[in-house]
Amino acid sequence: MKIMMIDDERDCMESLAAALEPAGHQAVMFSSPADAVTQYAQGHYDVVITDMRMPRMTGIQVLRVIRQIDPEARVIIMTGYGDAETAIAAVNNGAYAFFGKPVNIVELIEVLERVGKEQEQIKLSKAEQERMAQEYQRLKKAHDEMIKLLDCTRSKKLEG
Amino acid sequence: MDCIERDLLSVIPLFVWQKDCEGRYKYANPAFCDWVGRSVDDVLGRTDHDIWDQATANQLAADEERVALRGTSLQKQTLVSVGGRQVWVEYRLSPVINSKGEVIAIAGVGDDITERKELEGQLASALDTALEARHMASLGIMAAGITHELNQPLQAIKLSADSIVYWFEKKKTFDPKSIMKALGLISRNSDRIQRIIQRVRNFVKSRQAIAQTKAVDLNQAIRDGLEMIEHQLMSHGIELVLKLDPDIPAISGDETQIEEVVINLVTNARQSLDLTERDDKKILIETYSTSQGICMIVADTGTGFSADALDNMFRPFFTTKTEGLGLGLSIVHSIVTGFSGKIELLQPTDGFSTLLAVTLKPWEETKESDE
Incomplete structure (x- = not known):
């Protein structure tokens, strides 16, 4: 997965990126939340992991801006201050998950796996939907042809 | 007769x-x-x-x-x-x-003079207790900052170590280069923690003796004091601007107590900035020489001082904030005046809302007057 990582603490971010690398995740790191949100649209990120308290922008503000750009965006918030207020704001603004610092790496990897599965599921159901649509078109065509054929036979009978 | x-x-x-x-x-x-x-x-x-x-x-x-x-x-x-x-x-x-x-x-x-001597002894021990209380109050003010300063490197260390263990258990092979990188990060952050602990230890130790006036590099004391709280500023979205004149002479004071002044003033500024919604949260620390001594400016773009606060700002337990005990400025005042310095509130300029100026005596001047 392609992950957008936002934290003003470079070492924290690097250790997190390195921890997720063996799972095949690719992290793109941003020390400035303002830079991150302006570059979000071009990046095609699967998930965003952001710190809460940063210069000029909070994690909640990052969450809001990104969800405005992309309502389907999955944003995970990390905070060193596990206060209820932040957690409530995170949930109410549509955060995907909320982690206290230090982050429990096992739980974070599980959450990312869930994101992966969901995306797989979405891909599958999209393919299924497309297949259904095609099937429907095929059936509809067959049905129309059958009706035509029936009509044809009926009118021939009447003539005879 | x-x-x-x-x-x-x-x-x-x-x-x-x-x-x-x-x-x-x-x-x-x-x-x-x-x-x-x-x-x-x-x-x-x-x-x-x-x-x-x-x-x-x-x-x-x-x-x-x-x-x-x-x-x-x-x-x-x-x-x-x-x-x-x-x-x-x-x-x-x-x-x-x-x-x-x-x-x-x-x-x-x-x-x-036995009675007088006993009273003097009591007075000295009361003064000692007061100084210790002041010191402990400063430590209390610093405590929240220290937790944050320690938490950040700890987070980096824990993540690095945990992930290596996790992936090893999952039988994933690790590139030796990335293990070396993780170890480097662990070592670097352990050093950072050790430096902070050393600072705190020095700070606690220094309360045991009544500070002696000596030559202090003000710029260094500012940097040392900031080491315990500057990451906290970053994470509060505050930009720290340092304009330290490298040519200022040594001041007469005590290193740890001057650090205490810096920590208290910056913490005050930080708390004031936390109460504002503005985007340009900024703290400026500036040093320069004047004809009256060496000046240290601490300015912020926070809430500023009201007229009521102006009259009471140096009184212990007076506070306009929800955070803290209202001891910061009274501690600063007692330290600064203890070194024959002065602290005053000046008219803020350049978009700042509070501008405090601490003026301290240069070391030579005090030495000459003692002789």
């Missing part, structure tokens, strides 16, 4: 005596006789060795010899034994000189 003088000497609550050059008492007033527990007749004509214990008598004899030899008076505070009781006494010995300039007698005036 006329009547008035004699009356005066008999009622005065000081011990007054005179001895000839052989050390024999020629006069002793009633207060002296009461004090040593002898009648006047039992004092006159006797020497110190008859009245005092060996050590006190020797000490007095030595002092009198000095006074007789130099022809100048001598003042002293000492502990003597009177009737088996240890007593603090302060005495002044003066030479009695005849018209030829010869010393013919030694006059003494003394006072029992």
